[in-house]
Amino acid sequence: MSESLSQDYLLYAPHPPASTLAQWLEESNRITRQILGHISAADQIVPQLNILNPPLWELGHLTWFHEFWVHRDGQESKPSFMKNADYLFNSSEMAHQDRWSTPMPSLDNLLEYNYSVVSSTQDLLRTPIDNKAAYFIQLAILHQDMHNEAFAYMWQTMGRSIPFTPFTSTSKFEAKARDWIHFPKSTMQAGSEQGSGFIFDNEKWAHSNDLPAFDIASTPVTNGEYLEFLQSPSNLGQSMPVAPPSHWKKEGDIWLERIFNEWLPLSSASALRHISYLDAQRFCEYHQVRLPNEHELSLLMSQKQGVWQSSNLWEWTSSTFTPFPGFTADPYIDYSQPWFDGSYQVLKGGSLFTPDRLKRVAFRNFYQAHRSDHFCGFRTCLL
Ligand SMILES: [Fe+2]
Known part of the structure; x- marks a missing residue:
């Protein structure tokens, strides 16, 4: 690792005990191996x-990432267990389209590579570890958690069966009456401060934010509300009406929603999901409401459950993904920095496929405005 890179990560303490990291790693890797351990030849193929x-x-990439940061000190000059690993699996180097045309090692070889890397880390976790090792081990685990969730929404996109058991037991959103929660004008703290444990570079650093008063919905937008909008003369009369989401279909008079490989009757009280930021905005225009910004949604999500209702989805915000004052990239420089180009929106919360360790209120997820394939929804604020 170059010495000129920011060493801020040494300030991301305290870290969980090694036994907790060992348990997290075991859980995250068990999920990956459950998804890929017996994947059929047909399911190894996805459209480009x-x-x-x-x-x-x-699978190769998430294992390579772990090995590169935890066991190779972020340096290609240090050997990998896998031949050509840097060429094949560095996402910053291997162009996205080339991932389909480049011959890959066999599934057995990749599983063996994964076993070698993860076993080495489990050995390391049986010895005293310093802040630096604890940081990179957490980075590798959380990166793997994100890829596990990406497998889940890829399986949803492809109409395959649910790939692993959700972390939250209920997939049902119990309809409760919507309240508009009033927050008076305040100064709130955004970002994360030194000493608050593991953080990502885009949370640097804590800073105060003057927030005008606002009113935010206690509940997310539901399927029923969205259907009413889609069918409204106002939407249908547009030259480019908003189309139903791609995982919905109508059979006779009945609307159905596809959850992985199952078509189920659309539950009008359930939280609406797989809607792009662009379509969420069209809904807001129709209802004369707006999306919350990331600070408003963070403030809501830092309140006790019961005051507000979780959607079990990543919720879109009106905040474009931009650096906070004091941002510097951490050693994995491509985590945030390349995506500050104005085409990504911040999302907060977490889905059924997000482990609790990633559901910190300060965590900032981000996706391009047109995407709807990930587990996303939204709630609104009064104008
Ligand atoms: Fe990755």
């Missing part, structure tokens, strides 16, 4: 789309 990755490439 910007929103997808070939599953075997993704």
